[in-house]
Amino acid sequence: MVTIHKTNIEKAYDTARIKAKQIDHPVLLSIVEEVDAVDPLSFYYGGRSFNGERFLWKDRDHTITLVGLGASHIVSTDEMEDRFFTVENEWKRLIEESVVVTGDKWAGTGPLLFGGFSFDPMNDSGKEWEQFSTGSFQLPMFMLTKPGKTNYLTMNVICHPEEDGSLFHEHLLKKEELLANARKTIIPERPRWLGNRDVKPEEWKDSVQSVVSRLQQGEMDKVVLARKCEVSFDKQVSSDFVLDNLWSQQPDSFVFSFEREESCFIGATPERLVKKTGEEILSTCLAGSIARGDTLESDEKLGEALLEDEKNRFEHQLVVESIEDALKPFCNELTIPTSPQLMKLKDIQHLYTPVIGQASEHTSLLNLVEKLHPTPALGGVPRDKALHVIRQEEEMDRGLYAGPIGWMDAYGNGEYAVALRSGLLQRDKAYLYAGCGIVADSEPESEFKETQMKFRPMLRALGGTDHDE
Numbered sequence: 001m002v003t004i005h006k007t008n009i010e011k012a013y014d015t016a017r018i019k020a021k022q023i024d025h026p027v028l029l030s031i032v033e034e035v036d037a038v039d040p041l042s043f044y045y046g047g048r049s050f051n052g053e054r055f056l057w058k059d060r061d062h063t064i065t066l067v068g069l070g071a072s073h074i075v076s077t078d079e080m081e082d083r084f085f086t087v088e089n090e091w092k093r094l095i096e097e098s099v100v101v102t103g104d105k106w107a108g109t110g111p112l113l114f115g116g117f118s119f120d121p122m123n124d125s126g127k128e129w130e131q132f133s134t135g136s137f138q139l140p141m142f143m144l145t146k147p148g149k150t151n152y153l154t155m156n157v158i159c160h161p162e163e164d165g166s167l168f169h170e171h172l173l174k175k176e177e178l179l180a181n182a183r184k185t186i187i188p189e190r191p192r193w194l195g196n197r198d199v200k201p202e203e204w205k206d207s208v209q210s211v212v213s214r215l216q217q218g219e220m221d222k223v224v225l226a227r228k229c230e231v232s233f234d235k236q237v238s239s240d241f242v243l244d245n246l247w248s249q250q251p252d253s254f255v256f257s258f259e260r261e262e263s264c265f266i267g268a269t270p271e272r273l274v275k276k277t278g279e280e281i282l283s284t285c286l287a288g289s290i291a292r293g294d295t296l297e298s299d300e301k302l303g304e305a306l307l308e309d310e311k312n313r314f315e316h317q318l319v320v321e322s323i324e325d326a327l328k329p330f331c332n333e334l335t336i337p338t339s340p341q342l343m344k345l346k347d348i349q350h351l352y353t354p355v356i357g358q359a360s361e362h363t364s365l366l367n368l369v370e371k372l373h374p375t376p377a378l379g380g381v382p383r384d385k386a387l388h389v390i391r392q393e394e395e396m397d398r399g400l401y402a403g404p405i406g407w408m409d410a411y412g413n414g415e416y417a418v419a420l421r422s423g424l425l426q427r428d429k430a431y432l433y434a435g436c437g438i439v440a441d442s443e444p445e446s447e448f449k450e451t452q453m454k455f456r457p458m459l460r461a462l463g464g465t466d467h468d469e
Helices: 009-023 040-045 083-096 166-181 201-216 239-249 296-308 310-330 365-372 383-393 444-461
Strands: 002-004 027-034 054-058 065-077 099-101 112-117 135-146 152-159 193-198 222-233 254-260 263-269 272-277 280-291 331-335 341-344 348-359 404-409 414-418 422-426 429-438
Touching: 009 027, 009 099, 009 152, 040 054, 040 065, 040 135, 040 166, 040 239, 054 112, 054 239, 065 083, 065 112, 065 152, 083 112, 083 135, 083 365, 112 254, 135 166, 135 254, 152 166, 201 222, 201 383, 201 429, 201 444, 222 383, 222 444, 239 254, 239 263, 239 444, 254 404, 263 444, 272 365, 280 296, 280 310, 280 365, 280 429, 280 444, 296 310, 296 341, 296 348, 310 331, 310 348, 310 365, 365 404, 365 414, 429 444
Parallel strands: 002 099, 027 099
Antiparallel strands: 027 152, 054 065, 054 254, 065 135, 112 135, 112 404, 135 152, 193 222, 222 429, 254 263, 263 422, 272 280, 272 414, 280 348, 331 348, 341 348, 404 414, 422 429
């Protein structure tokens, strides 16, 4: 990677084009500049000419927002065994040959890949997920990065050995057009809600009972079973209005949208898988849940009941131990509190334990993602046996649901969340997914009600009512 500080953009383009000729291979030119304040949602809406190639990411701690428009490059793999390695290698190759124009190496600027990995590449593919691979990533053509109050715009251009420069100048004009569009008021169009239905609810309850029987016989400690809900509309659903709702309704969650052609994977998840800033590692143990109360007193009682509940504490401890085992080989230091605390969200409260580590040298973010996914909060214990049972019992493809979704930049920084409280928008339908941890004393009806509670954030964002929920 060649980093150029504060030079003429035309000269940087010439440098990239000369390099492309020398190696007889396309070269990435990435130009970063600070811009006046831009609203992320307005930038996303104003990029409608890139429908099918947009993404948005807002982290839970309000430290960074990313919006990508257009795809300069797609990194995609359908491999089952080596998908993390394949994506990492392709990303390294692209970065090594790149020319980056920036004032400094700000995290989340310059060359950046956004996307995700499917939950289980070994499972049969579902038709609704055909526009996503086992690993699907996008290098945006234009990207807004907001770390706090600062605004950076990155333009990524793939320079070919024999091009004449006209395409590059079109990109410069498009950049100005997008910034102008972001200053216009755009109200997202809402389709009319026709209804929602649970997909095979009784069969799912039977599966829960089947898994409980196997757990009681000592085959496993825990299995996470998920199910699907289908929502219908009178016309095609745009991610714009759903994102608008998630942004305002779920301020303390990771909010994400990832478009691929006619599909969009979208959601607001509370759970971080792993974050890497320089050498610092941050992960989250999130397992065990209960509803919110109608009053402060009832809410506190429910929270206390969750903290004292043996089933939920056992389920949570399995996740803590798993994450500790996964991170230890990659960290010189690891700090984990001895007891969980409560994470309170709009509809639900969870047991939560933060994990902080100091990464060993040469540890990449995708090394960590590969070792952590899936945690017991999404798969089960032991992992391989639980995944085998999930393939047998769920009878659906989770796709990107419950998989790692997030970003990584050229400097080794990045963050991946666990894609919960999410759904797939596709033409005039939305497919929502929710799951829960099944242990030996689980009851099918109680677990079914828990998934109904977990559907609420997405149903509300899609325009549903309490009656629909």
